[in-house]
Every structure is written in C-alpha cells, then in structure tokens.
Amino acid sequence: MASTVRVRFAPSPTGALHIGGARTALFNWLFARHHGGRFLLRIEDTDAERSSPELTDQILRSLRWLGLKWDEDIVFQSGRRSDHARLCETLLETGAGYRCFCPPDVLSEKRRIQESATGGYRYDRTCLKLDEADIQKRLQQEIPFAVRFRVPEGETAFEDLVHGRIVFRHTELDDFVLLRSDGSPVYQVAVVSDDHDMGITHVIRGDDHLSNTPKQILLYRAMGWDIPRFAHVPMIWGPDRKRLSKRHGAVSVEAYREAGYLPETLVNFLALLGWSPGDDREILSFPEIVRSFSIPGISKNPAVFDEKKLEWMNGQYVRSLPLPELLDRVLPFLRNAGLVQEDDPGFSEEFLLRFVVMLRERVRRLTDFAETGAYFFRDPESFDETAVEKFRRNLRTGALMEALLQNLSRTEDWTDETLEAVVRESAATLDVRAGDLIHPLRLVLTGQTASPGLFELMAVLGQETVLRRLKRTLALWTPNHP
RNA sequence: GGCGCGUUCGUCUAGUGGCCCAGGACGCUGGCCUCUCACGCCGGAAACACGGGUUCGACUCCCGUACGCGCUACCA
Numbered sequence: 001m002a003s004t005v006r007v008r009f010a011p012s013p014t015g016a017l018h019i020g021g022a023r024t025a026l027f028n029w030l031f032a033r034h035h036g037g038r039f040l041l042r043i044e045d046t047d048a049e050r051s052s053p054e055l056t057d058q059i060l061r062s063l064r065w066l067g068l069k070w071d072e073d074i075v076f077q078s079g080r081r082s083d084h085a086r087l088c089e090t091l092l093e094t095g096a097g098y099r100c101f102c103p104p105d106v107l108s109e110k111r112r113i114q115e116s117a118t119g120g121y122r123y124d125r126t127c128l129k130l131d132e133a134d135i136q137k138r139l140q141q142e143i144p145f146a147v148r149f150r151v152p153e154g155e156t157a158f159e160d161l162v163h164g165r166i167v168f169r170h171t172e173l174d175d176f177v178l179l180r181s182d183g184s185p186v187y188q189v190a191v192v193s194d195d196h197d198m199g200i201t202h203v204i205r206g207d208d209h210l211s212n213t214p215k216q217i218l219l220y221r222a223m224g225w226d227i228p229r230f231a232h233v234p235m236i237w238g239p240d241r242k243r244l245s246k247r248h249g250a251v252s253v254e255a256y257r258e259a260g261y262l263p264e265t266l267v268n269f270l271a272l273l274g275w276s277p278g279d280d281r282e283i284l285s286f287p288e289i290v291r292s293f294s295i296p297g298i299s300k301n302p303a304v305f306d307e308k309k310l311e312w313m314n315g316q317y318v319r320s321l322p323l324p325e326l327l328d329r330v331l332p333f334l335r336n337a338g339l340v341q342e343d344d345p346g347f348s349e350e351f352l353l354r355f356v357v358m359l360r361e362r363v364r365r366l367t368d369f370a371e372t373g374a375y376f377f378r379d380p381e382s383f384d385e386t387a388v389e390k391f392r393r394n395l396r397t398g399a400l401m402e403a404l405l406q407n408l409s410r411t412e413d414w415t416d417e418t419l420e421a422v423v424r425e426s427a428a429t430l431d432v433r434a435g436d437l438i439h440p441l442r443l444v445l446t447g448q449t450a451s452p453g454l455f456e457l458m459a460v461l462g463q464e465t466v467l468r469r470l471k472r473t474l475a476l477w478t479p480n481h482p
Numbered sequence: 483g484g485c486g487c488g489u490u491c492g493u494c495u496a497g498u499g500g501c502c503c504a505g506g507a508c509g510c511u512g513g514c515c516u517c518u519c520a521c522g523c524c525g526g527a528a529a530c531a532c533g534g535g536u537u538c539g540a541c542u543c544c545c546g547u548a549c550g551c552g553c554u555a556c557c558a
Contacts, residue, residue: 012558047558104556111555120484120554146556163487172485172554180556187558211486211553234488234551241550269494272507276495280506299495302551306493309508319521362520372519423517438517450519 005037006201009063009070010077010191012044013055016252017062019305020206020236020244023270027233028204029068030271030293040198041070044077046190051078062253066263067286075198077190084185087193087223088147088178096222097178099145100127101138104181122174123148147179149218156214161231161295163207168214176215188212192219200228204295207232208243231295234274234302244305260333260365262321265314273303283316315364327356330369337370339377347377354460358452372448376461379469380447387449388476391440396432398477401444403430404437405470414463416455423455444473 009025011017017025032039041063045051063070091097100123111121128150130138138145151174157167178189185193195203210232220227238248245251250259256266268284276299277284277292284292318326331352334340340347347355355376359369374380391397407426411418423441427434442454445466451457458466 014558044558050558100556107556115483118483122554148556166486168486174554177556182556184556186556190558206552207487208552232487237551239493243551272494274494278496280496282494282507301488303495304493306508309494312508315521359520361522420517433517435517442518448519452519454517 003201005032005035006040006199007032007037007204008040008042008195008198008200010042010044011059012047013052013059014047014050015055016254017059018244018251018253019270022062022066022253022266023236023273024204024206024233025063025068026066026267026270027275030290031202031204031295033290034293038071040072040075042075042077042194042198044190046077048078058254065257066253066267075194077194080190080194081185083197084190084193085179085183087189088185091149091178091222092147094222097147097149098128099135100148101143101145102126125175128175144181146177146181148175149178151175151218156217158213158217158230161229162233162298163300166210173215188215188219192216195228196220196225202229202231204231204233207234231298233298234300236273237302237304239304241304260367261310261314262317262329262366265310265317269310269313273305274299283313311364318360318363318366323353323356326360327352330356330366333366333370337374339370339374351460358456358460362452375446379472383443383447383476384449387443391443392477392479395479397440398474400430400432400437401440401470401474401477404441405467408463408470409467411463414459416459419458420455445469
C-alpha cells in the first residue's frame with residue numbers, strides 16, 4: 001500500500017461518549033484496522049468553559065471498554081493553540097485572510113435586518129474595502145479585530161466517499177471568521193490545522209459536518225496542503241426521528257454498560273447501524289467486522305436506534321460467552337444488587353456457575369441476572385399477588401404443600417431426577433396433577449411464576465433452603481390470612 | 483428563507499436495469515416443544531414516498547414534487 005491510512009476520532013469532552021460518537025469512533029477504528037492504518041485520538045477541549053478532564057477520562061474509559069484502542073499519543077487540541085494561530089497569521093500574510101474591525105453589535109444588527117428581509121445573511125465585506133492606511137490607523141487605535149477568510153469566487157466540489165460528488169457554490173459561503181477578536185482561533189481552523197499536522201488521510205465523521213467541509217477545503221487550498229478524503233456518515237436518530245440526545249434517555253456508552261450490555265454487543269450493533277456487510281449476517285465477531293468493513297457498505301440515510309434489537313443481540317452474546325467469562329461479567333452486577341458480598345461471594349463457584357447456566361437462557365441484559373434471580377441468594381420477601389390468590393382459591397393448596405413438605409423432608413437423594421420423581425409421585429398419591437404442586441412450589445421458592453426448571457432449581461437451592469421456604473410460606477394458603 | 487443531504491416492511495437493512503408479484507434480522511403474530519418463563523424450531527402479516535421521463539424492461543438511471551434532517555455564529 002502506497003500511503004498508510006491515518007484516521008482520527010475527535011470527541012469534545014463536553015459530555016460523555018454517546019452512541020453517535022461511539023459509532024463514529026468505531027467506523028474510524030474499523031477503517032484503520034481494515035487497511036492496516038492508524039487510528040488516532042484528538043480531544044477537542046478548546047472550549048474550556050464546557051470541557052473537563054473528568055469527561056475526557058470518561059470518554060477514554062468508554063473507548064477502552066468498547067475495545068477501541070488508539071495508536072500514538074492523544075492530541076489535546078487546547079495545546080495546539082499557537083499552531084492554530086499561526087495558520088491564521090499565514091493566511092493574513094498571503095492575503096487569503098483579512099482583518100475585520102466591525103464591532104460585534106453592528107454585525108448582529110446587520111444580520112438581524114438582513115435576515116428578516118431576505119432570510120439569509122452574509123458578511124458584507126465592509127473591512128475588505130479598507131486600504132492599508134485605514135488598517136494601520138485602526139491598529140494604532142487598538143481597535144479589536146477578527147481575521148476573516150476571503151472566500152474566492154467559484155465553487156468547491158469534492159468526492160465524498162459515502163455520498164459521492166458534492167458541490168457548494170461559494171456564493172453560499174460568507175467570509176467566515178478564522179480568528180476571533182480575543183485571539184482565539186475558530187473551530188474550522190483548529191480542525192484543518194490539526195488534521196493536517198496529524199497527517200490525517202481520511203476524515204470519517206457525522207454528516208452534520210457536510211456543510212462545513214467546503215470551508216475546510218478552502219483552508220487546505222489556501223495553505224497549499226493536501227486535502228484528505230472525506231466520508232460523511234449518516235446520523236443516528238432517536239425513535240422520534242430527531243438526532244439522538246439526552247432527551248431520549250440513556251444515550252451514553254457508560255449508561256449502556258451500567259444497564260447490563262456487553263461491549264461486544266454494542267460494537268456489533270453499532271457496526272450494523274448505518275453499515276452492512278452486504279449479506280445476511282447479523283452476529284459478527286470483531287475480526288469478522290474488521291475483515292468485512294468497507295466504506296461502500298455505509299448507507300446514506302440516517303438510522304433510528306432500536307433498543308429492542310440491541311436487547312435481543314445482547315441476549316445472543318450473553319448465551320455465547322464461555323461460562324466462567326460470563327460469570328465474571330455478571331458478578332459485579334450481583335455485588336451491585338447486594339446479593340453477594342464484595343470480597344467473599346459467600347457462595348461456591350459451582351453454585352454461581354449453575355446459577356448463571358440456569359438463567360442465561362432467559363435474560364437479555366446482565367442486570368436481569370440480579371433482577372430475576374435474586375431468590376438464588378436469599379429467600380423471597382414478596383410473592384406474586386395474583387398467583388397467590390389463584391392458588392389460595394384452591395383450598396387444597398395448603399394441604400398439598402404440607403404433604404409435599406413431608407415428602408421432601410424424607411427425601412435423601414437430593415438430585416433433580418429424584419426430586420422430579422418425588423413430586424410426581426406425591427401428585428399421584430394426592431390425586432392432583434403434577435402442575436398443582438409444581439406451580440405453587442415455584443411460587444414459594446422464587447416468589448415468581450417464572451423460573452428455570454423447578455427440579456433443577458430445587459437441586460441447586462438445596463434441601464435446607466427448599467424446606468425452609470416451604471415452611472415459612474404455609475400461612476400464605478390460609479384463606480383469611482392478611 | 484437559502485444551501486446541502488436523505489427517502490425499500492413499525493425499526494435496522496439486502497438490492498448497483500431483467501435473478502424481485504422484493505431477501506434477511508429485530509419487533510409483532512399463529513403453532514410446536516414444555517412444570518412456568520425463556521431458549522430453540524416451523525409458519526404469518528408487513529415496504530420500493532409521489533409524479534413524470536429514459537428503456538423492450540425500473541426498487542435500481544434522470545427530472546420534478548412532497549416530507550424529513552443538517553448547516554446557515556467572533557459554538558464545537
């Protein structure tokens with residue numbers, strides 16, 4: 001390969017890494033990996049007001065969690081201020097830029113008038129008409145000035161890797177500001193300067209930047225720099241077809257981690273949001289995605305984020321994880337729910353493994369293990385009301401449970417085969433269907449009407465626990481029990 | 483308002499002029515399995531925004547309309 005691919009992800013640490021940013025990062029990462037190139041990270045922290053080191057750390061944590069490792073040192077945009085300023089100076093020297101002494105309030109007034117008249121606004125180039133003497137005079141008076149870019153006539157066209165050829169007539173652009181009157185360079189300047197210095201070959205970013213691109217290309221040209229290739233990927237929308245934002249609830253990668261999603265799931269799902277391998281595959285491993293990834297596979301239209309499918313996919317990954325690995329991932333959620341102790345789980349490895357095996361078929365998120373399986377760790381405190389009512393109406397339930405208690409306390413071989421035999425024989429003796437014992441027993445042991453197979457569950461819980469739970473719930477079946 | 487981008491089942495998408503009376507997945511739904519719930523399996527409903535061209539033939543190409551989104555700052 002002639003030149004090495006270099007791409008970057010450039011988040012602004014003004015918030016956590018969200019789904020949209022993660023997808024952009026992922027696409028850049030995949031592109032770099034696929035082509036054996038480099039994936040760089042740049043933190044756009046020039047807005048000191050809204051940026052924070054804590055948020056930067058959080059973004060890095062999320063990227064690492066997703067498995068998106070970056071190459072080389074992180075570039076902090078705030079540290080490149082002088083480079084950005086130098087770009088403005090150069091442009092001023094070459095005549096590509098010019099000083100604008102117009103006071104901001106005059107400008108905003110002009111805009112107000114022009115916008116109400118024509119609906120659009122472009123800087124009227126008042127200061128471009130200034131001659132050298134005018135400029136010197138103003139400089140001596142120390143009138144603050146901004147530096148504007150002098151947009152040439154004509155048009156800018158470029159071949160977007162996702163959208164194809166795109167043309168902007170320069171009459172649509174106005175002489176945008178490069179350097180604010182306080183001396184701070186504007187975003188477009190920072191991006192171009194940084195991307196150039198970082199040797200970026202492909203800019204892969206959200207298509208909300210499409211309209212910024214001609215301005216940036218103009219800057220590259222004015223500096224005589226090589227222009228990178230651009231790939232503008234479509235946005236991710238919430239269910240209301242609006243750009244995904246906090247309004248849609250949990251959108252940060254961090255929030256999905258806490259909600260019990262696996263990083264593998266998120267990567268797979270995000271990869272498929274706006275990109276397709278071209279065939280019918282849905283579950284793809286990291287290496288498979290890297291191998292298949294290509295820009296022509298990126299779609300042009302925005303994608304609605306569908307959490308239902310994410311959940312389904314997470315279930316697939318939960319089920320495919322090797323058991324010990326799955327247990328490791330579940331453990332923190334059990335601790336969080338207070339079901340196991342921080343240092344000592346208080347339960348054997350074997351018990352925990354069986355817990356995970358029995359539940360993994362019926363969960364989608366890691367949090368579900370704690371939510372639907374708490375009875376593995378402690379006696380249920382509440383019981384499904386409608387189920388209790390239902391079984392209580394059958395006046396024999398109390399007697400049935402008592403009989404079962406007797407039979408189970410005499411059971412010596414506490415294995416699921418034996419337990420099943422005991423329960424079924426009890427039913428036969430009592431002249432009821434097996435279900436008449438099974439369902440109330442399930443309720444008694446779990447507090448719920450749904451659980452893993454009852455006999456297996458009894459075997460895992462152990463005789464002592466089963467008998468205890470059976471005993472302490474006997475009163476439940478008394479008709480007028482509170 | 484102007485400019486830019488987009489428009490295939492509810493959602494993510496396959497489709498690059500005939501293989502498409504449109505395929506897959508999630509969701510929904512009927513059934514099977516079954517001690518419940520899941521998992522799994524089998525089946526079903528469900529889409530080419532609209533109107534003009536081009537062509538022997540258009541989901542695919544061109545034009546227009548409608549709708550949606552983005553940009554339009556001395557924000558990033």
